[in-house]
Amino acid sequence: MTIRFYAPHWGNTLPFATFCQNVKTAGYDGVEMALPLDEAEKHEILAVLKDYDLGLIGQYYQSFEKDIDEHAKNYAKYLRNLISAEPVFVNCQTGKDYFSFEKNKRLFDLASQISEASGIRIIHETHRGKSLFAAHITEEYLTQIPDLRITLDISHWCNVHESLLADQEAEVAAAISRTDHIHSRIGHPEGPQVNDPRAPEWAEALETHLGWWDKVVETHKRNATSLTVTTEFGPATYMPVMPYTQMPLSNQWEINVHMMNLLKARYQG
Template sequence: MSLKLVKTLWGVLEAGDTAKWDALFARIKAEGFEAVEAITLTWRMDSQLFLSLLRKHGLSLVCQIHTTGGSINEETGEYEYCTSNKLNDHVVSFVSLATEAAALKPVLINSHSGHDSWGSGDKAVDFLEKALETEAILGIPIVHETHRQRLFFSPYSAAELLANKKLEKLKINADLSHWCCVCEHLFDHTDPRDDFWLGTLQAVAAHCGFVHCRVGHAEGPQVPEPDAPEWAKEVDTHFEWWRFIWSAMCKRGDSVIWSEPEFGPPPYLQTLPYTQAP
């Protein structure tokens, strides 16, 4: 088993300037990363240059896609992350974005999939069945992130979906920091209120194909400073969860485990009022 680290390009200023990619990828490789994770806006800037420079520096690619998102709104200039709650819109978007991403030959595709309003009902299952069909056609592993506003936003609906026999081949990206924020709680299987948690974590591990390693807390998806002693409990708890998942992936025979240390920019990163300084 080999644990390989992925560097997110989220919040990396040089990622928005093609002239800086060469030096950026050289630095990322020197820091010990084996791959980068990029959204559509990044690779669309110049996909041929992007891929050639990744090859030059020995870096693999993880493509991140956002169903019904992925572009800049021409009127507002803002990034469009999720623009619909309609099933068909998300299915069409997923197939298109996944097909585009697969052409880049990534090691995997990380999808922010569907809409949280679907819960674990028929819409969610229908979408994920179509996603599995698309994954089989494309031949690239696709994971679905446990992200807010998306299908796997909550541990409760996620557990129901992962228990569905129709979805036994489904793979997820475990970013458990989101669940701490959604449920306003740091889960602990020894707490009687959390008697569901061990079973949920086992289901996550059984379906996990990627891990986003960010530390969340009861009031947000990212602690302000992971090294600060006041966040030691959150850090230790998240590491316990990650080790549990990694161990399960190792036991089932995964030869490579992709994991991504993540600490996001504003508004995930706290800033001062008025100045917006970190």
């Protein structure tokens, strides 16, 4: 089994080539990011990634339209734009938490059709505000859609359920069994991101997340399948900030590199 690590482009303020150089130097295998619809801008990004021998995980998050027909139209447009770049796969924040099962399933089915036509995997992220926003809701989708594969960003569920999910073992186990990709952010009962996972006050949250990820790794080892991880701690104000100054409490880049090195030592050491 191989594990490849990806850096989030989310939060980057550096020139893209400088960012990619830092990503490569840090020891990442690639970048997870959305792509612009403008063809010239997209090709420039892809050229820089190629220059630094970095893989691409396409990221879709533009789930804003309340009308399902308009939503599905834009969903397909952005997915096809990502697919055209031939990424490793596409990670999708699919649907809305207030859409019915039937409306969200329409989007899952559309993604499946695009994936089958292109030969590129499209998987779906557990994310607040989207279709897979909660553990028990996700279990229903996994039961009803047998080929559904997911990105496990379980930090969101800690926030949604205001707990470290001790009372939802079966729901978490179902999600772990269908996970192809991890977002290794540490959540807690009152938020989707601790201010610094290195701080001792977050030891329980860290160990709980590591326990979940251990089970994902064990599943992929058993099945001899590959696994990918994006160290997706976010910038301010996802990163908690000081009042008035709005200065972030920690350094996003340093934390993400720390998480990569922690997981490399744990799983590849």
